[in-house]
Amino acid sequence: MADHIAVHRSGLTMPVVTPRFIDNAWRRGCDFINMDLEDSVPQHTKGYARTLIKDAITNVTKGGAEAFTRINHDLVLADLEGIIWPGLAKVNYPKAEYGEEIQLLDRIISRLEQERGIRPGTVEIGADIETSVGVANAYDIAAASPRVREFGGAGGYDMSRDLGVEMFVGFDQFVYGKGEVELAALALGLEPHTAPFTANTTGSVGDPDRAFREAEAARKCGFRVGGGLHPNVVEPQTRGFTPTQEEVDEAHQVLEQYRQLEVSGETWAETDGNIIDRYEAARARKLLAWSKLCAARDQEKAEAFARVEAAEA
Amino acid sequence: MSMLIRRSNLMVPVTNAKFAAGAWRHGADAITLDLEDGVVPALKAGARELVRDAVAVAGKGAAEVFVRVNKEFLVADVEASTWPGLAGIMLPKVESAEDVVEASDALTSAERRRGIEPGTLSLILLLESANAVFRVREIIAASERVSQVGLDESDLSASLGISPVAEYDPFVYARGRMAIEATAAGVEPIGIAHPLGTLPRLLSGDDMLKVATDSKNLGFKGIICPHTSWVSSVNTAFTPTESQVDFYTQVRDVFAQAIAAGTAAVPFAGRMIDVPVDEWAKVVIATSTACNLRDAEKQTAMEAASV
Amino acid sequence: MAPASQPERAVAAPKSNTDVVLLDLVEFVAEQDKPSAREGLVEIVRQVRESGTDVFALVDSELLYADLHACVCPELTGVVVSHLESVAQVEEADSLISKLEDERGIPPGTLEMVFSLDTAQANQDAFEIASASRRITGLTLGRAELVMDLRPEPSGEIHLMQYLMQKLITVAGAIGVPAYGAWWRTPDRGLLATPENTGEAALRGRAIGFKGSFCVLENQVAPMNQGFTPSAQEATEAGKLLESYRAAVSEGTASIRQGDRIIDSGTALRARLLIDRAAACEAHDKAKVDALAGRPVPAP
Numbered sequence: 001m002a003d004h005i006a007v008h009r010s011g012l013t014m015p016v017v018t019p020r021f022i023d024n025a026w027r028r029g030c031d032f033i034n035m036d037l038e039d040s041v042p043q044h045t046k047g048y049a050r051t052l053i054k055d056a057i058t059n060v061t062k063g064g065a066e067a068f069t070r071i072n073h074d075l076v077l078a079d080l081e082g083i084i085w086p087g088l089a090k091v092n093y094p095k096a097e098y099g100e101e102i103q104l105l106d107r108i109i110s111r112l113e114q115e116r117g118i119r120p121g122t123v124e125i126g127a128d129i130e131t132s133v134g135v136a137n138a139y140d141i142a143a144a145s146p147r148v149r150e151f152g153g154a155g156g157y158d159m160s161r162d163l164g165v166e167m168f169v170g171f172d173q174f175v176y177g178k179g180e181v182e183l184a185a186l187a188l189g190l191e192p193h194t195a196p197f198t199a200n201t202t203g204s205v206g207d208p209d210r211a212f213r214e215a216e217a218a219r220k221c222g223f224r225v226g227g228g229l230h231p232n233v234v235e236p237q238t239r240g241f242t243p244t245q246e247e248v249d250e251a252h253q254v255l256e257q258y259r260q261l262e263v264s265g266e267t268w269a270e271t272d273g274n275i276i277d278r279y280e281a282a283r284a285r286k287l288l289a290w291s292k293l294c295a296a297r298d299q300e301k302a303e304a305f306a307r308v309e310a311a312e313a
Numbered sequence: 314m315s316m317l318i319r320r321s322n323l324m325v326p327v328t329n330a331k332f333a334a335g336a337w338r339h340g341a342d343a344i345t346l347d348l349e350d351g352v353v354p355a356l357k358a359g360a361r362e363l364v365r366d367a368v369a370v371a372g373k374g375a376a377e378v379f380v381r382v383n384k385e386f387l388v389a390d391v392e393a394s395t396w397p398g399l400a401g402i403m404l405p406k407v408e409s410a411e412d413v414v415e416a417s418d419a420l421t422s423a424e425r426r427r428g429i430e431p432g433t434l435s436l437i438l439l440l441e442s443a444n445a446v447f448r449v450r451e452i453i454a455a456s457e458r459v460s461q462v463g464l465d466e467s468d469l470s471a472s473l474g475i476s477p478v479a480e481y482d483p484f485v486y487a488r489g490r491m492a493i494e495a496t497a498a499g500v501e502p503i504g505i506a507h508p509l510g511t512l513p514r515l516l517s518g519d520d521m522l523k524v525a526t527d528s529k530n531l532g533f534k535g536i537i538c539p540h541t542s543w544v545s546s547v548n549t550a551f552t553p554t555e556s557q558v559d560f561y562t563q564v565r566d567v568f569a570q571a572i573a574a575g576t577a578a579v580p581f582a583g584r585m586i587d588v589p590v591d592e593w594a595k596v597v598i599a600t601s602t603a604c605n606l607r608d609a610e611k612q613t614a615m616e617a618a619s620v
Numbered sequence: 621m622a623p624a625s626q627p628e629r630a631v632a633a634p635k636s637n638t639d640v641v642l643l644d645l646v647e648f649v650a651e652q653d654k655p656s657a658r659e660g661l662v663e664i665v666r667q668v669r670e671s672g673t674d675v676f677a678l679v680d681s682e683l684l685y686a687d688l689h690a691c692v693c694p695e696l697t698g699v700v701v702s703h704l705e706s707v708a709q710v711e712e713a714d715s716l717i718s719k720l721e722d723e724r725g726i727p728p729g730t731l732e733m734v735f736s737l738d739t740a741q742a743n744q745d746a747f748e749i750a751s752a753s754r755r756i757t758g759l760t761l762g763r764a765e766l767v768m769d770l771r772p773e774p775s776g777e778i779h780l781m782q783y784l785m786q787k788l789i790t791v792a793g794a795i796g797v798p799a800y801g802a803w804w805r806t807p808d809r810g811l812l813a814t815p816e817n818t819g820e821a822a823l824r825g826r827a828i829g830f831k832g833s834f835c836v837l838e839n840q841v842a843p844m845n846q847g848f849t850p851s852a853q854e855a856t857e858a859g860k861l862l863e864s865y866r867a868a869v870s871e872g873t874a875s876i877r878q879g880d881r882i883i884d885s886g887t888a889l890r891a892r893l894l895i896d897r898a899a900a901c902e903a904h905d906k907a908k909v910d911a912l913a914g915r916p917v918p919a920p
Binding site: 139175176178179182183184186187196197198217220221222265266267268270273275279282283286 | 647648649650652653740741743744745763766767768769770771772773774775779780782783784787809811812
Binding site: 326328329350351352353355356442443444446447448465466467468470471472473474475476477478480481482483484485486487490512513514515516539540 | 747782783786787789790791792793794824826827828829831850854869872873874875877880881882884885886887889890893894897
């Protein structure tokens with residue numbers, strides 16, 4: 001389990017071979033940038049693409065974002081050799097299907113961390129579940145390495161192709177698979193990367209209102225991890241995953257009422273149709289901790305922006 | 314590898330002479346002659362003697378012909394069913410891998426005696442208990458013959474003491490588990506969206522098309538039809554529509570141009586087209602071609618048989 | 621359910637017409653009150669049992685030794701074990717109960733265990749945990765939504781619950797024991813559920829395969845019983861359906877139409893089971909009335 005809770009509310013996945021995306025990435029204000037070597041990079045440019053990562057890490061993190069790279073399922077060794085450099089926070093491994101694959105990734109990353117002067121255990125592994133085989137082995141995959149800290153999947157294009165279903169049909173086709181993956185994450189104490197189902201019949205990736213509604217719904221269900229493909233969704237996601245001032249005030253109130261409850265020797269109380277008990281107190285503490293982490297992250301990014309602007313002035 | 318197109322599987326009791334004789338006229342991809350739940354106990358023994366001729370008749374329209382056997386009379390039923398023209402058997406009430414191995418062995422032995430190439434007869438498995446749903450992985454993996462697996466929701470609900478209602482779907486987990494595990498094992502999951510599995514009924518063509526399309530979008534590859542009126546809607550639902558084929562043909566063009574221009578992610582019609590979308594486009598187009606071929610094959614056979 | 625720290629509520633509970641009284645040592649007993657609650661528990665079990673109701677104790681898998689010593693007696697029907705995380709805890713509970721049965725003159729193997737799978741690990745390993753003891757007579761999710769911190773989605777449904785409920789029912793079915801629903805009543809928490817929402821939750825629970833559920837308040841018992849009991853109308857319809865099906869079978873047909881419905885052997889089997897269950901509920905309700913009135917209850 002993670003010794004710190006990462007703040008990954010918003011992020012953009014972009015082909016590392018497209019300079020106009022990479023050069024502007026730091027300005028987007030997201031919590032992470034996911035540089036893609038996989039689906040958005042043509043087969044014949046894969047070799048060239050991985051040579052770009054080392055410099056791109058410095059470039060995309062200027063504004064305080066963390067740098068991730070999505071590698072190719074079938075080019076693990078070459079991709080990892082090309083990308084594990086200081087500053088890389090996470091390797092996203094697509095179409096994870098077996099725990100052994102993650103163990104292999106872990107061994108290679110551990111060696112490269114040692115060779116390249118990176119603190120052991122720094123680089124996280126994102127094991128993305130995108131196939132039926134992956135769902136069938138979800139728990140083994142999630143348990144395969146302590147580098148797996150956020151865990152999710154079992155929806156999206158790859159999953160729908162694997163199952164042979166159309167996307168955006170207006171009902172949730174992936175209840176079982178997403179359930180298996182989320183339960184594995186919760187059982188192992190990992191951060192579930194999921195969201196409540198909201199019907200999307202258009203497949204639009206750049207609608208800011210929709211992005212905010214989805215992020216807000218996910219936050220209210222207790223989820224904290226976002227990410228997308230279009231710059232328009234960065235700010236709405238960051239905002240949607242951050243607790244509001246009202247929620248923070250409420251959480252303080254709940255904790256105050258719970259302190260009084262403890263003194264009284266009762267196990268629960270009701271005020272205005274709300275229950276106060278140890279479960280609500282635990283939720284309130286979790287929300288306050290998350291709110292602090294979000295504020296700290298926003299501060300970090302603001303300072304990084306100021307540094308770049310000062311250097312450019 | 315050729316694509317299995319078994320969208321509709323029309324179930325008829327072999328003891329209903331009129332249904333068995335007319336089943337081939339409805340355009341089903343497969344016809345299953347029932348010796349099990351559709352046949353009353355008093356008629357079981359006599360039913361076996363009808364199978365040989367019924368298999369030949371049911372195949373007149375180029376449907377694959379299956380026989381649903383009784384688990385407790387496995388050997389006798391397999392013996393009575395294994396004649397030229399049979400595609401395989403449907404095995405109900407599967408509880409374990411051993412059940413599947415036993416059925417496969419019975420088929421091997423019958424194939425030898427009847428001069429059918431060993432291993433050619435296929436198995437469709439039906440799961441009817443929570444135990445089977447939970448053990449689905451080992452059950453599916455027990456024999457190379459397994460081509461499809463489905464839930465018998467009617468019997469499954471009875472075994473769990475469920476009185477189903479249309480508002481609440483009791484088998485989201487069971488159906489999802491079967492679809493995922495079957496797909497992972499390379500076997501086709503078959504089944505139908507709630508509430509038609511536990512509460513089967515006759516629907517208008519449009520309503521049936523909607524249910525069958527939802528079933529396809531749950532990951533299923535076909536539906537067992539208890540009534541002839543389901544067949545044509547099921548075939549339509551599991552065949553890519555013309556507009557889907559047009560859309561994905563354009564997707565393939567746009568993506569090919571993007572690759573030529575050095576990028577593998579390109580916006581089109583409000584979506585981002587990348588490798589997975591292009592891969593899916595290939596599947597849709599190939600499925601359409603295979604369905605059209607299968608429909609033409611049946612059409613030719615039905616016309617020839619009608620003369 | 622009644623807190624073990626409030627004997628007067630526990631002893632009065634059978635009057636609500638509940639099928640089971642669950643004496644709680646876990647959820648609504650403050651930490652500092654637990655020792656005194658345990659001390660008087662056997663006496664409460666005996667008093668509740670006198671009214672003819674089955675009596676269970678809700679025990680904490682983290683406090684097994686103290687909780688089980690406090691409740692095991694010949695009058696106890698069984699225990700509901702909450703906060704399970706592992707097969708080892710089940711084995712520990714099982715062997716401790718065997719030891720206590722032996723020491724306290726209870727026929728071996730008679731005390732029942734119902735597992736409350738309220739943690740993520742317990743739900744992950746549900747089948748292994750449920751298979752780890754032959755005493756198991758039921759599975760429930762308990763207060764999983766609170767223990768696992770699952771929250772309402774925009775639809776009002778609690779996130780992940782559909783998956784967890786149906787997984788539990790499938791595992792229970794595979795083991796061959798009944799599954800009981802949880803404490804919450806969408807959109808209310810269990811503690812606040814109105815009788816109306818409780819009745820709705822029970823109907824819904826029965827439709828997906830639960831056989832009963834937990835009540836936190838007395839006014840939830842009647843709607844809960846009603847929701848989990850087939851209605852007279854259902855039983856009548858099932859009887860008619862069965863009659864037409866049997867008539868068809870005697871004429872050589874095993875599948876018939878009723879209007880646009882297709883009636884097959886599975887539908888007929890369901891109808892028969894519903895009639896049996898309605899009769900069993902009726903007999904059980906009568907037995908409870910007799911017991912409360914002090915009349916002798918015939919052996920089941």
